Amino acid sequence: MPDVKTDLEMAQEQLDTADEAVRVKNPVVKKVVPTFDEDGKVNGKETVYVVPFKGKEYRIAESVGLMPIMKFSRFQNMSTDDPRAMMAMYDLLKNCISDVDFDEFELHATETRAGAEDLLDVIQSVLEALAGRPTEPRGTSSATSGSTSRASTAKSSVKRVKG
Numbered sequence: 001m002p003d004v005k006t007d008l009e010m011a012q013e014q015l016d017t018a019d020e021a022v023r024v025k026n027p028v029v030k031k032v033v034p035t036f037d038e039d040g041k042v043n044g045k046e047t048v049y050v051v052p053f054k055g056k057e058y059r060i061a062e063s064v065g066l067m068p069i070m071k072f073s074r075f076q077n078m079s080t081d082d083p084r085a086m087m088a089m090y091d092l093l094k095n096c097i098s099d100v101d102f103d104e105f106e107l108h109a110t111e112t113r114a115g116a117e118d119l120l121d122v123i124q125s126v127l128e129a130l131a132g133r134p135t136e137p138r139g140t141s142s143a144t145s146g147s148t149s150r151a152s153t154a155k156s157s158v159k160r161v162k163g
Contacts, residue, residue, distance in 0.1 A: 027051075028060055028129035051097075051125050054112045058105045059098035060126045068092040069127075093119060096126035 028051050037043040050057040068091045075085040097105045109119065 028125050029057075031057075049129060051122055051129075053105065053122055054108060054114060054118065056104075056108055058101040060129065061096055061098050064092070064095040064127065064130060068095045072123075089116070089119060089123070092123055096123055 028049050030047060030049055032045050032047050034042045035044045035046050048059045051060050068088070072088040072092045075082065075088045078085040093105075094102060108114075
């Protein structure tokens with residue numbers, strides 16, 4: 001029987017061999033972690049994919065819904081100080097991080113005063129991992145390019161405002 005790999009495993013292989021110039025700052029990584037029973041005792045292991053964020057790691061969701069991506073894309077010409085753009089980014093982040101880890105992620109992002117750049121890096125890392133390939137770094141694609149992949153919209157979809 002042939003070796004059957006998940007999309008995330010294939011994505012990890014592609015990211016491992018990708019040119020440094022197209023890698024995201026904090027790529028998603030595969031980890032084996034213990035599982036626990038109801039009494040808190042280790043009862044096995046599982047493979048998870050995590051995204052590093054400000055010194056911690058968070059499990060990524062198995063998939064991201066199309067609606068948060070579409071909503072995020074809708075506000076691509078707005079700055080990150082627009083409440084609608086921030087809500088679209090929040091909804092997409094909520095889809096990117098596993099439900100199990102999201103509350104802790106949200107608290108850590110608040111405590112570390114994460115900015116739009118930090119959060120957009122998380123979105124880009126997760127979308128690239130789920131899409132199975134790295135995207136072009138900013139500024140290398142043609143200005144007249146008519147189509148943009150789902151993963152490549154992450155960093156460019158909302159204008160950054162320094163403040």
